[in-house]
Structure formats: structure tokens, C-alpha cells
Amino acid sequence: MNFRENRTHGTTFYPLHVYSHHDKDGFYSVASHWHEELEWVYAQTGVLDLRIQGKSYTLQEGEFCFINAEELHEIRSEGASLHHAIVFQGDFLDFERYDTCEHQFIRPITNRTLSFPTLSRDLPPETRENIGACLREIIACYHDKPRCYALHIKIQILQVLELLYQAEALTNVAQSSRQEETWSKLKRVISYMQDNYAQPLTLQELAQQAYLSPPYFCHFFHKATGMSPIAYLNSYRIQRAAQMLAQQDTSIAQIAMEVGFDNQSYFIRKFREHKRVSPREYRRQVRQV
The missing domain is CATH 2.60.120.10 (Jelly Rolls)
Known part of the structure; x- marks a missing residue:
């Protein structure tokens, strides 16, 4: 992949x-x-x-x-x-x-x-x-x-x-084989997240993509990206949700499910953290532009 x-x-x-x-x-x-x-x-x-x-x-x-x-x-x-x-x-x-x-x-x-x-x-x-x-x-x-x-x-x-x-x-360009292996693993994990973000993904499942134990995988991912694997996954899900809110009339509850959130309240809370407004307000603002 x-x-x-x-x-x-x-x-x-x-x-x-x-x-x-x-x-x-x-x-x-x-x-x-x-x-x-x-x-x-x-x-x-x-x-x-x-x-x-x-x-x-x-x-x-x-x-x-x-x-x-x-x-x-x-x-x-x-x-x-x-x-x-x-x-x-x-x-x-x-x-x-x-x-x-x-x-x-x-x-x-x-x-x-x-x-x-x-x-x-x-x-x-x-x-x-x-x-x-x-x-x-x-x-x-x-x-x-x-x-x-x-x-x-x-x-x-x-x-x-x-x-x-x-x-x-x-x-x-002078990159060691170890550096190449590190970025290859990271790209593989991120690609897996982006291909499967709508599914319920576990830390164990993500760690397996990099052939690492969950604790070391969390350290590895945070060092490379500055955020935890779950924080990155939620960030990507919110990004996809924002695109859907701007382009579709689908209900907020349905969008939450389609981007991988099984709890609408949790989705709204995470959306506010990233966009500083609710999904409903975001849709209203972006369609006024």
C-alpha cells in the first residue's frame, strides 16, 4: 500500500x-x-x-x-x-x-x-x-x-x-539506511491510517504496521510527528469531516460515523478542539465564503 x-x-x-x-x-x-x-x-x-x-x-x-x-x-x-x-x-x-x-x-x-x-x-x-x-x-x-x-x-x-x-x-543528499527505514515505517503507518480512518483502529493494529510494540511505537510516532498516533488519527478524521461538511448536506451524526467516530458528542468535542467552532457552525461559515 x-x-x-x-x-x-x-x-x-x-x-x-x-x-x-x-x-x-x-x-x-x-x-x-x-x-x-x-x-x-x-x-x-x-x-x-x-x-x-x-x-x-x-x-x-x-x-x-x-x-x-x-x-x-x-x-x-x-x-x-x-x-x-x-x-x-x-x-x-x-x-x-x-x-x-x-x-x-x-x-x-x-x-x-x-x-x-x-x-x-x-x-x-x-x-x-x-x-x-x-x-x-x-x-x-x-x-x-x-x-x-x-x-x-x-x-x-x-x-x-x-x-x-x-x-x-x-x-x-546523504541519508543512512536506518533513517530510510524509519521514514518508510512512518509512511506505511500514516498511509494505513488514511486508508482505514473510517474503521475502528486500535493502537495494537497500528503498531503492527510498523512491526513495533505498542509502547515503542507510540514513542517512535510522537518523536517523528510531534503527536500521538491517536491524536494524528483524530486530526485526519476531523480534516475529512471538515471537507464533507463543506461539500455535502449529510447530517452531522452521519458524518461522524463515516469518518470513524462512533460517538457524536466526542466527535463534536474533538471538532471544536481542532476548528474552534462546532461542526454546524463550521458548515455555516464555510458555505458563506
Whole structure:
């Protein structure tokens, strides 16, 4: 079973998409997931909390981060925010003719032998400022779609690569076999949760997916994600419930059952913890937007 995000970003002929999310009320969250595409996140306003490969980061207004292919990550915010995620396949940058540029600068990215730095604040000030300008140009161009926008976006992405190479900010990928095994186990467990969240899952059952004892599994999972396995499962269930509340007229009791809660009162309490409003109020607010 594969644990990656099952979503197509962009089209076959233009495999890039810019997701812009303006959260006026706060409490935005995307549960841990991974995908083969690169993802560049820009916080235009507000504050974003991210967890990437088990490490916690915070993006302040105007900052950005790079998420490498297949890195497990989640995004949260409390309070109003506007952020953008530029998601694209690495081979989007390939040249048809194999030349010096392809060999020296593009292939290390598409072959994943070089990785992007995580936070913009770790870059030299001038590099950070110039890359930020490129990202803002990509976002505006994608949404406005002026003439030649597809070409202009690709040029801006290549400009970002040049700036990172000039700053010597790209690093060689060196991951131990033990680290690879750890992330493989975590992806397997998270994928199992996301495939079976509607079913009553036990800690023992989840631990078996990682071939660990329940006590050690809890320690392992918390160290990697910052939350317990059950807390993550409930968070994912609430995320799915929020989508259903926004898109369907199904009763709240039925939605609670369909996302794995057999007790409606417990579901409402957990929903309030995550969204700061009741399911009914959330449905009303999201449909007014």
C-alpha cells in the first residue's frame, strides 16, 4: 500500500499548480502527507507552523520554505493567514537536449542527489530577497495568466535554482539506511491510517504496521510527528469531516460515523478542539465564503 498523496498537480503538459489559501478565521491544517513533487511554500500574511521530516518550523509573514520530494510534511496555522504552495514535478525542469546545463544543474535536482534548504531565513539576505521576488512573480503570474505565463513561470523557477546554486545553498543528499527505514515505517503507518480512518483502529493494529510494540511505537510516532498516533488519527478524521461538511448536506451524526467516530458528542468535542467552532457552525461559515 502506498502512502503518498493521491492528487494530480497541474496537467500532463504543464505539471505545476499553485495552491493559494486565504484563511480568514484561522485554524487551517493539512495532515501529514508526502508526494513525489517539489513544494515551495510562501507565507504572504500570518504565521504557518510546519513539520517536515519530524522537525518543526515556523514561517513568519514574507518567509518561505522548500519541501523536497517525498518528504513527510504537515502545515497548520492559527489566526488569519494567506499562503501559497507551488507544487511541481522535478522533471518539469528537464531540457529535451542533454547539455551542460541539464547535466550540471538540472539532473542533480531531478535525480534527487541535491536537496533544497528548508527555510528562507537560512539563506543570505540578498538571495532570500531575490528568491522571494521570484516566488511572488510565480504566484501572481499563475493566477493572472498573462500572455506567455507558462514560459515566464518556468524562467522564474530556473532563476530560483540559479540563485540557490550561486549561494551554494543546495546540499548533497546523504541519508543512512536506518533513517530510510524509519521514514518508510512512518509512511506505511500514516498511509494505513488514511486508508482505514473510517474503521475502528486500535493502537495494537497500528503498531503492527510498523512491526513495533505498542509502547515503542507510540514513542517512535510522537518523536517523528510531534503527536500521538491517536491524536494524528483524530486530526485526519476531523480534516475529512471538515471537507464533507463543506461539500455535502449529510447530517452531522452521519458524518461522524463515516469518518470513524462512533460517538457524536466526542466527535463534536474533538471538532471544536481542532476548528474552534462546532461542526454546524463550521458548515455555516464555510458555505458563506
